[in-house]
Amino acid sequence: MAEADDRITRLEETVAHQGRIIDELSDQLTEQWRVVEQTRAKLDRLTERFMAIEEQSGEAPPNTRPPHY
Template sequence: MTDSASPDSARLDELEMRVVHQDQTIEELNEAITAQWKLIDRLERQVQHLAERVADAEQSAGQAAPVDRPPPHY
């Protein structure tokens, strides 16, 4: 009986090791996705802030008096 149990036991051990490895990989991937999501969220806020600043600058530039400057080729 020990001969037939030994291959099953080895197979079970291998499957358990795979499950542990997969759980660890899933946890690492989850941490990576969470970190990327936080970075994307922060970058989206920065882009929104910069877009607002550009819009404000464009609006205030339209209201400002034109500046008499020589063309760039001088």
């Protein structure tokens, strides 16, 4: 019986350890998702700023050769 009790104890310890690891991984995934969302929001803001600057600049100057050519 002691052998079965030891085996059950080891299995319970393994399950507890795996549960703790899963919780840690879940927390890390949640944090990474938050960072991704922040980065996406920053990219959206930068894209809007770039488009506004591009609209303000008007047409691009013609591509001509410099006078020394």
